[in-house]
Amino acid sequence: xxxxxAQSGPMLAADGTPLKVSLARALxxxxxxxxxxxxxxxxxxVITFLAPIGDMLFRSVENAIVPDTLPETVAVLADxxxxxxxxxxxxVFTALHADLxxxxxxxxxxxxxxxxxxxxxxxxxxxxKSGRKVDDMTPGNYxxxxxxxxxxxxxxxxxxxxxxxxxxxxxxxxxxxxDAKIGHDGxxxxxxxxxxxxFLLWRTIVLSVAITLTCTILGYPVxxxxxxxxxRYSNLLMILVLLPFWTSLLVRTSAWIVLLQQQGVINDTLVxxxxxxxxxxxxxxxxxxxxxxxxxxxxxxxxxxxxxxxxKTVSPSYVRAAKSLGANDWTAFWxxxxxxxxxxxxxxxxLVFILAIGYYITPELVxxxxxxxxSNRIAYHISSSxxxxxxxxxxxxxxxxxxxxxxxxxxxxxxxxxKLG
Amino acid sequence: xxxxxxxxxxxxxxxxxxxxxxxxxxxxxxxxxxxxxxxTMLGPSGSGKTTCLMMLAGFEPATxxxxxxxxxxxxxxxxxxxxxxxVFQNYALFPHMTVAENLAFPLKVRxxxxxxxxxxxxxxxxxxxxxxxxxxxPAQLSGGQQQRVAVARALVFEPDLVLMDEPLGALDKNLxxxxxxxxxxxxxxxxxxxxxxxxDQSEALTMSNRIAVFNDGIVQQLxxxxxxxxxxxxxxxxxxxxxxxxxxxxxxxxxxxxxxxxLKSTGDKVAALAVNCGGKGDETLLSIRPERIIIGDxxxxxxxxxxxxxxxxxxxxxxxxxxxxxSNEFIVKVPNSHAHAALKVGEVTPVGWxxxxxxxLDMI
Ligand SMILES: Nc1ncnc2c1ncn2[C@@H]1O[C@H](COP(=O)(O)OP(=O)(O)OP(=O)(O)O)[C@@H](O)[C@H]1O
Ligand SMILES: [Mg+2]
Numbered sequence: 001x002x003x004x005x006a007q008s009g010p011m012l013a014a015d016g017t018p019l020k021v022s023l024a025r026a027l028x029x030x031x032x033x034x035x036x037x038x039x040x041x042x043x044x045x046v047i048t049f050l051a052p053i054g055d056m057l058f059r060s061v062e063n064a065i066v067p068d069t070l071p072e073t074v075a076v077l078a079d080x081x082x083x084x085x086x087x088x089x090x091x092v093f094t095a096l097h098a099d100l101x102x103x104x105x106x107x108x109x110x111x112x113x114x115x116x117x118x119x120x121x122x123x124x125x126x127x128x129k130s131g132r133k134v135d136d137m138t139p140g141n142y143x144x145x146x147x148x149x150x151x152x153x154x155x156x157x158x159x160x161x162x163x164x165x166x167x168x169x170x171x172x173x174x175x176x177x178x179d180a181k182i183g184h185d186g187x188x189x190x191x192x193x194x195x196x197x198x199f200l201l202w203r204t205i206v207l208s209v210a211i212t213l214t215c216t217i218l219g220y221p222v223x224x225x226x227x228x229x230x231x232r233y234s235n236l237l238m239i240l241v242l243l244p245f246w247t248s249l250l251v252r253t254s255a256w257i258v259l260l261q262q263q264g265v266i267n268d269t270l271v272x273x274x275x276x277x278x279x280x281x282x283x284x285x286x287x288x289x290x291x292x293x294x295x296x297x298x299x300x301x302x303x304x305x306x307x308x309x310x311x312k313t314v315s316p317s318y319v320r321a322a323k324s325l326g327a328n329d330w331t332a333f334w335x336x337x338x339x340x341x342x343x344x345x346x347x348x349x350x351l352v353f354i355l356a357i358g359y360y361i362t363p364e365l366v367x368x369x370x371x372x373x374x375s376n377r378i379a380y381h382i383s384s385s386x387x388x389x390x391x392x393x394x395x396x397x398x399x400x401x402x403x404x405x406x407x408x409x410x411x412x413x414x415x416x417x418x419k420l421g
Numbered sequence: 422x423x424x425x426x427x428x429x430x431x432x433x434x435x436x437x438x439x440x441x442x443x444x445x446x447x448x449x450x451x452x453x454x455x456x457x458x459x460x461t462m463l464g465p466s467g468s469g470k471t472t473c474l475m476m477l478a479g480f481e482p483a484t485x486x487x488x489x490x491x492x493x494x495x496x497x498x499x500x501x502x503x504x505x506x507x508v509f510q511n512y513a514l515f516p517h518m519t520v521a522e523n524l525a526f527p528l529k530v531r532x533x534x535x536x537x538x539x540x541x542x543x544x545x546x547x548x549x550x551x552x553x554x555x556x557x558x559p560a561q562l563s564g565g566q567q568q569r570v571a572v573a574r575a576l577v578f579e580p581d582l583v584l585m586d587e588p589l590g591a592l593d594k595n596l597x598x599x600x601x602x603x604x605x606x607x608x609x610x611x612x613x614x615x616x617x618x619x620x621d622q623s624e625a626l627t628m629s630n631r632i633a634v635f636n637d638g639i640v641q642q643l644x645x646x647x648x649x650x651x652x653x654x655x656x657x658x659x660x661x662x663x664x665x666x667x668x669x670x671x672x673x674x675x676x677x678x679x680x681x682x683x684l685k686s687t688g689d690k691v692a693a694l695a696v697n698c699g700g701k702g703d704e705t706l707l708s709i710r711p712e713r714i715i716i717g718d719x720x721x722x723x724x725x726x727x728x729x730x731x732x733x734x735x736x737x738x739x740x741x742x743x744x745x746x747x748s749n750e751f752i753v754k755v756p757n758s759h760a761h762a763a764l765k766v767g768e769v770t771p772v773g774w775x776x777x778x779x780x781x782l783d784m785i
Contacts, residue, residue, distance in 0.1 A: 322515075322526070323480075324507040324584075325526055325574065325575075340517060
């Protein structure tokens with residue numbers, strides 16, 4: 001050792017190349033082989049998962065439909081002063097006529113209409129109507145003819161909207177996802193009674209935290225029993241913990257509907273034993289209570305399993321040592337056992353929280369209106385309103401929020417303190 | 422309670438223990454441990470040593486019998502009220518605390534002030550010669566250092582009694598010998614009573630005031646190390662402690678202290694100390710230590726003939742394996758001196774022993 005450290009500079013291999021270089025060369029083949037092994041999975045994930053998700057997230061800023069459908073209009077409109085209180089002149093309407101002719105042919109004008117409708121309600125019908133009639137227009141004097149089809153063509157706000165969203169990219173979806181918009185005077189929040197997403201986001205976080213807490217409180221003792229029972233019994237108990245995984249999520253959620261509804265098993269039982277009046281049955285479903293109860297049940301195994309595997313590694317001799325040193329049962333638990341299981345709580349909490357924050361089916365079925373999550377809104381925009389851009393923007397917001405929370409968690413608890421076993 | 426019980430810090434009275442309700446792991450355990458004594462429980466794996474220690478520390482209830490600590494029955498006293506220090510086999514240092522916090526733990530739960538506890542922790546660390554390690558985590562210490570911290574933690578709250586369950590089991594031979602010396606030294610300077618568990622007989626012999634040899638849930642013999650080695654009371658102890666030659670035979674006569682035995686394999690008639698051999702006609706196992714065999718002397722008492730099978734040169738002595746009777750595991754330690762002519766493999770030579778060195782014991 002001493003003779004190699006004595007020489008200055010990097011260590012050299014026998015042939016004079018730096019040791020690091022020749023080591024890297026020697027390991028390259030091995031690394032390549034290892035990479036080949038994971039290549040199929042990697043490709044599979046890239047093609048079926050990462051690429052579609054990337055494409056989907058890209059939609060949150062993509063706005064090509066406007067410049068693609070109205071190329072000439074957009075070009076001419078650039079010269080129009082949006083702060084003027086007057087609709088653009090004849091040149092813009094000439095370009096609009098040319099664009100719309102092609103668009104009506106290719107039937108893309110309705111899609112453009114629904115895109116711009118997100119920004120200004122009413123534009124959709126404007127485009128539909130004009131698309132039908134653009135064929136019948138006579139050359140010249142287009143401005144008049146357009147305004148004759150619909151007087152909204154004379155509305156400055158319509159033209160402002162088109163101009164504002166004439167770029168290839170837009171921040172509109174992201175602003176919408178935080179209840180904001182670029183109005184005439186720049187950034188502003190939408191009207192109080194139209195705000196929904198920030199509130200939903202907040203509720204998603206609060207409910208997810210609540211679910212994580214109940215999972216921790218309920219899961220800790222179970223994990224402890226699992227880890228301390230003789231193997232025969234703990235195996236049986238473990239099967240019971242895993243049992244929910246064997247039934248479909250939908251079935252489990254439906255079972256909770258049967259249990260929780262006002263004429264359901266729980267209410268019937270409470271009424272039968274006289275705890276609850278028949279006329280005042282508890283509302284356990286279609287509200288936040290329902291979401292918390294059902295999701296706690298569904299996510300509990302994700303808390304118990306990491307906790308269990310960490311508790312398994314905590315030697316019982318720690319508690320014994322604490323007691324032999326004079327600690328009573330509580331002190332031995334709180335000062336010695338519990339701190340050693342914190343990594344398990346951390347792992348379980350991260351797992352449960354991240355699963356909860358993106359949950360969809362259960363809140364949809366038992367959450368009612370007050371118990372739904374942001375993901376239900378995303379699903380709505382994907383499948384019902386078809387506003388994929390907004391759905392993508394909401395998804396990005398959700399994702400970045402999780403990353404931020406993860407970062408905060410790392411700062412406070414330290415991600416090294418998370419152990420799955 | 423009889424008078425004088427106060428001299429014994431611990432007393433086990435007819436203690437039995439069963440885990441499953443079917444087999445007794447500890448069958449009938451009686452022992453008195455003196456104040457300030459270093460008592461070792463020695464026995465093969467599974468013989469119930471840890472179980473006895475756990476009953477004393479309060480982590481396992483005795484199925485039957487009574488345990489006294491300082492003359493008080495403690496069967497119903499919870500572990501944390503017994504005030505017994507304990508060193509665990511795997512040290513059981515709390516991984517989330519520093520060394521100093523580990524040592525301060527027993528003081529803190531006793532409500533000691535920070536200043537007092539800091540002073541004691543410092544002194545305890547000095548005692549085990551780790552004064553500068555207080556800020557480290559247990560995982561940042563070597564095995565031997567962890568072991569010393571564990572000893573310091575068991576002693577820092579000044580208990581009268583410290584239990585150690587194979588504390589050196591995980592260490593290599595050199596370190597183990599060094600630590601044996603250190604523990605012994607600490608025991609002598611503090612005057613605490615120590616109950617020590619090991620299955621390493623040389624460890625037991627070098628450290629203990631007395632050794633309780635365990636087997637099969639009972640104490641086979643409880644005595645000082647030299648007594649155990651030189652006067653084993655039964656064949657298990659003779660076999661377990663040190664090296665031993667055994668020859669089986671039948672008792673033909675018992676005459677006071679001496680028994681006349683006819684060897685099974687050769688029919689030789691020899692004399693031995695009648696220790697535990699029953700009476701005339703009973704089978705017996707003769708036990709002779711290898712260093713007590715007289716070799717190459719035609720006039721030796723109890724003379725038989727043996728054939729040299731193997732010679733191992735060990736510097737100060739030569740270890741000679743011989744065929745005597747039907748046993749070819751008969752070991753003789755020949756001092757490496759001029760008085761002893763060189764032996765050769767295959768040579769037939771007389772072997773014998775002084776009657777007092779040969780003990781007639783029970784058959785196993
Ligand atoms: N918790 C337990 N449950 C059931 N049986 C046990 C338990 N602990 C120990 N035993 C059994 O009791 C017997 C004695 O065990 P013990 O741990 O006292 O042995 P030991 O002398 O300490 O052995 P070692 O030298 O290997 O540590 C063994 O047969 C063991 O299988
Ligand atoms: Mg043991």
